[in-house]
Amino acid sequence: MAKLADALPLEGTFQYGESTIPYRITCSERLAARIRVHIHPDATIEIECPPDTIKPQIDLVIARRARWIWRNLSEVREGRQHVRPREFVSGETHFYLGRRHQLKVIPESSSASSVRLTRGSLEVRLPVNDPSAVRRRLNAWYRHRADVYLSERLRIICADLPWIARVPPMILLKMRKQWGNCSPDGRLTLNPALIKAPRPCIDYVLKHELCHLNEHNHSPRFYSLLDRCAPNWRAEKAELDQLAELLLADT
Ligand SMILES: [Zn+2]
Secondary structure, three states, X not given: OOOOOOOOOOEEEEEEOOEEEXXXXXXXXXXXXXXXXXXXXXXXXXXEEXXXXXXXXXXXXXXXXXXXXXXXXXXXXXXXXXXXXXXXXXXXXXXXXOEEEEEEEEEOOOOOOEEEEEOOEEEEEEOOOOHHHHHHHHHHHHHHHHHHHHHHHHHHHHHHOOOOOOOOOEEEOOOOOOOEEEOOOXXXXXXXHHHHOOHHHHHHHHHHHHHOOOOXXXXXXXXXXXXXXXXXXXXXXXXXXXXHHHHHOOO
């Protein structure tokens, strides 16, 4: 990170309609001329600029892009609302394979319970309408779906990777910060919350771990292997990183 030009403040605000929007300024030597506006997942705004930028240039960029900034900031803020702990009541949205589904809790007269995925909604039928019971039932369903889907993808992906002679054993384990890992003796541990992520992101995690069966490190050789079997992995990883907070809540 480069030093800020002396005349530049570290932060500022601008007005958009009724709202006062704060931002921070950072300096980067890698930017030759352009000033960049970043809206971060935590709903903060960063203005990244070349070291010789003066404040009026920043004001001009903000004035030109105010609408864009506002729109994107609103989207990020809206997305963050869903990071609040879920209550497991009807009307909330829950993820499955990257899509949001609306939860419908339906009282069931018999003692049987079930979870059904229909277009756009997740129906949970239970004899008791108790949010903690809904949560347990739903998480059991996610885990079952994760087991089925991940084993199937693993089998399909392994068939295409020449260094894999047989599909490695897989276990599901709730983890707070990791999507998966590969033990030195070649067993995969996967986070059942992966089933909430978009399909390409799931494949990226599987391919990353499967590359570790050949390269047990993050060396350049590992990444060239990953580049070959998952050419889009950077975009898939970026998407997954953005969603992580949302997908790992309530698991
Ligand atoms: Zn790794």
